[in-house]
Amino acid sequence: MLNSKFQILNSVILRQFLRFATVGIVNTAIDIGLLNLFLYFHWQIILANTVAFLIAATNGFVWNKLWTFGDTEGNWKTQLPFYLVVVTVGVGISNTFIYILSIIFGWDVNLVKILSIGVIFLWNFLAPKLLIFKK
Secondary structure, three states, rough: HHHHHHHHHHHHHHHHHHHHHHHHHHHHHHHHHHHHHHHHHOOOOHHHHHHHHHHHHHHHHHHHHHHOOEEEEEEEHHHHHEEEEEHHHHHHHHHHHHHHHHHHHHOOOHHHHHHHHHHHHHHHHHHHHHHHOOO
């Protein structure tokens, strides 16, 4: 019986993780696409990154709430502030990578965004899962 509970728990977490990854791929495309669009129009790099990240993160909130974690009962008005804290940390991580690697060391901004995704991906899955969408 205990083993079957672990199997169910593992399958739920795996399903949530795979859905989270799918939402993350879409958000990454939105994030990088908007970043490049803003840079094309000569926005300052940190501003462009912040706005692109926040738009993608807002998309992620909606999809993760409803589809990834199946949270149709939780009150978004109380969840959103917690999510914004999580997103603020994520955009801080992203901007730190961009500042150090792109601005200081001159690396390509798209390469830096891709490198930062690994760290942000783990943070963005674990924090909402443990703090916001507790299903």
